[in-house]
Amino acid sequence: MASSPPARPSLSASSPSPLPSAPCPSRDSVVAALRxxxxxxxxxxxxxxxxxxxxxxELTALIDRRVSGLPLELVLGWAEFRGLRVAVAPGVFVPRRRTEFLVDEALAHAPHASVVVDLCCGSGAVGAALAAALDRPEVHAADVDPAAVRCARGNLADAGGRVYAG
Known part of the structure; x- marks a missing residue:
């Protein structure tokens, strides 16, 4: 009488993985690595x-990227700019806090502007911040870099902004 082979354990999505997952690094160990x-x-x-x-x-990969010298904003994929989370990508200028001054000045000089033009827009952060502060302006942005244009299109989509390459 032939015996049947032993049953193999099921690896369906509902069953737990047979391999233990890696422990999550503690906050203290993450801080120590960054410091x-x-x-x-x-x-x-x-x-x-x-x-x-x-x-x-994923946390280990993010830490490794940051520890290797990649700017935090590129590791995260976003930068905070005037209270907004602006998407950034490799090769695209990361918006700086000091550029928020430009937005403040534009709002001081044209607090009711209906058209915003963001030239050399990079991520589109200035246009996005002005769109958020003004009452539904028409937003136009342009950059020569294809990566910046893609990034700005994403950041200005909710505002209905139009982004041009050139």
């Missing part, structure tokens, strides 16, 4: 990285 790499605001960066990661492996 060792020279990150001045290690605690703040650790909180942002930990909030962005969905898994322990």
């Amino acid at each position: 060792t790499a020279g990150c001045v605001f290690a605690e703040d960066e650790a909180a942002l990285l930990m909030a962005a990661a969905r898994t322990a492996g």
Whole structure:
């Protein structure tokens, strides 16, 4: 009488993985890694990285990218600009806090503007910030870099902004 082979364990989506998952790095270990790499605001960066990661492996990858010297904004895929989360991508200028001054000046000089033009727009942060502060302006942005144009299109989509290459 032939015996049947032993049953193989099922690896369906509902059953737990037979391999243990990697432990999630602790906040203290993330801060220590960032501080060792020279990150001045290690605690703040650790909180942002930990909030962005969905898994322990993803957190480790984010930490590795930051520790290798990649700017935090590119690791996260966004930068805070005037209270907005502006998407950024490799090769696209990351909006700076000092550029918020430009938005403040534009609002001071034209508080009821109905048309916004953001030339050399990069990520489109200036146009997006003005669109958020004004009452539904018509927004036009332009950049020569294809990566910046793609990024700005995403950042200005909700405002109905039009982005041009050139």
